[in-house]
Amino acid sequence: MAALVSVRDVVKHFPVARSLGEVVRRERPVVRALDGVSFDVGAGDAVAIVGESGCGKTTLGRLMLKLVEPTTGSITFDGSALGGLKGPALGAFRRQAQLVFQNPFDALNPRFTIYRAVAEPLVNAGIPEAEHADRIAAAFRRVHLPDLDRYLDKYPHQLSGGQLQRVVLARALVLAPRFLVADEPVSMLDVSVRAGILALMREVRDAMGLTAIYISHDLALVRYLCDRTLVMYLGTIVEDGPTGEIVRRPRHPYTQALVAAVPVPDPDQSRAPLPIKGNVPDAREPPSGCRFRDRCPHAFARCTDEPPPLRALADGHRVACHLEIN
């Protein structure tokens, strides 16, 4: 299937505060949030981006929505480069690409009624007011809040977490987008409610033929949402493949540690020491060569000298590790 979104060699550096010495030496230290990321997302696909805090996953999501601009590299959506979008073309992109916010308790303005919150994207997109009621009703039906009269005049604090997350999703759907980026969409919800929201997101995606990116720190959760998973470490993709493969046969040593660290609700699970050393290094000065090398139990000389490229294995699985190449 043709790619809807293509990310090519994207680098994003954020400047950080400089010390006096750095000012004098005219150095401009940066955090390397993303350092050369490339992948395609096919139309209708659902892709998870997982990794620990600071790995660059949220920045990547924002770049794909043109909420921030890359330092270098390019992103194309449906064939047009996001970098060059202006005026009506940019407006059209904004209508087609929507963000589902992380925390439903913060995502809605507490002083706006639910109606105003959900109508806001319609107003911003210049949709005639006569169409608003129908579009809102359709979006509420999609998220299984059919008796919308019960909600529209309420304020966010009057709804439960599960209802709020449905409203947040309805707001993202009200413009009938083609592309959705959801950043930790259920991490704030209770377990018994969360399962319902996950099922709903899959149902909505299938019904509307959406292309979706789910950003999460939780590998156990994305397993229920996405067929494909990208694993990030310190601003790079270390592994990309079918979620089932990533979970059951992780190839990159970092993914192996990540999978081993996830606790499961089974008292007889393995408690073997993790195959990883130390902590995530400073993103201002990542290690040379492979960024994982100083924590990797298998690192050898080549890992220090050259960064491993993300190479395709036979089965649509890509891994950035010198071990895989040898």
Place this chain on the structure above:
Amino acid sequence: MILEVDGLQIHYHTAGGTVRAVDGASFAIPEGRIVGLVGESGCGKTTAVRAIMGVLAENGRRAGGRVTFKGKPIDEATTKPLLWRDIAYVPQSAMSSLDPVYTVGTQIVEVLTKRGRHGRAAARARAAELFDLVGLSESRLGDYPHQFSGGMRQRAAIAMALALEPSLLLADEPVTALDVIVQRQILDTLRALQQRLKLSMVLVTHDISVVAYLCDEVVVMYAGQVIESGPVREVLGRPRHPYTMGLRNAFPDLMSDALELVPIAGSPPDLGDPPPGCRFTPRCPFALASCSTQAAAIGSRQDRAHVSACLRDGEADHLRTSALDPVTWQRSSAYATS
């Protein structure tokens, strides 16, 4: 039993009326064991732990029940001298237990000198020892909390809690905000410390995977009450209460073959006005008409290791089989016919 909680009632007085955050909760912590106190937000688990420590919010009040520590009843006044020396606390966010304007070392030394009557030199030596115990380098004692990563802060908070060698450690979501690899490192540290120091520990969490990983026993709370408790392997492997069965189905499991999680319809009740009878009735696929009028008392753990507060406890094996079928949970709130 190092700690026994019997019929604990905690009320919060709010503008909207009295909220019965904990309503008759009973559980016991055996000496030298790790007990998980699990439940969803608002089930009363944190309130129960704060009540044990005598540090409720201003509008909170102990309205009934008994808490016994090492055989002696304790209340807000008598708990105070026990804090740090006998009962210590590790909060969810270590940032809130560490003062940002003092170095971490200074804060540990202060606990040792003010609470523990150590001399300053002895306190410094002990602080270094504590850092070593939790896997932090002694050289970081002079750092401020903001210079620490999240995992290091949590380790520092644990070091501080252990300063005066308490016998009971209460940890409220100690790993919730941490990345999974760091989380695992902290859980392993807690386990090693518990074994080495023969600690008794209460781990408050919403995460049954963390309970499965770390705890020996588990107490499940729902809407201010304890609805099931017993050894972890029993409660998670063969749950007896429908809520625990539902929680188990709804919980993501990285290694399971199931492709779908099964939600529990509805949401927990308003504790300002809880439903009569069993509080899980409106969401329970197995509820009988009698469930909405009478609540089952949880059995005594003196008689059985694994107890639940369900009128249909006798049919638990049969209900558990039926609970595995996702279709069961689509039946919302209508009372099941037996």
